[in-house]
Amino acid sequence: MQPTAWPGAQIALSPQEIEQWPNAASARALVDDWPAGRPAAFRVPTLERAVPVCRQLARLWMDFAGITDEGVRCAALLVISELMTNAIVHTDSRSITGRLKKDGDWLLVEVQDEGGTSSVPHRAGDANEYGRGLVVVAQSAQVLGTRRETDGGRTFWARISLAG
16 A cells, blocks of 8 residues: 655646746746655646646656656656646546655656546457556556545555666
């Protein structure tokens, strides 16, 4: 079970800030004030445009956290992108929260939705273009899991080794 308390930078972006990214005032403030080495949480609306913004936030956080191994960075970006996309596409959430935290030799990545399913999960066949996201996430992380939250939401989490 992964921790749910994430002291550190907690950012909430509005739909307007997502659309204006990276020119939003919140983006400029992050560059100046991101707490080095502290966990980060960012809540975004369920807009497709939020996924690349979350990738940029994750890159920025990894820069400040001193995570330079390209294998680790690529794995983390893939995990956050896939989990954010799944929450946008497959839930009835109005917002989703991504979290990043260094914990010893591990990078913890979480994505929490508000619950509710808007589509039926399916197994991808050989001819399907979609449906392999969680398989790719599982191959990119050393440990992958999910938990139900007391508010009805669900959190998918992954541990990625910082050893590369």
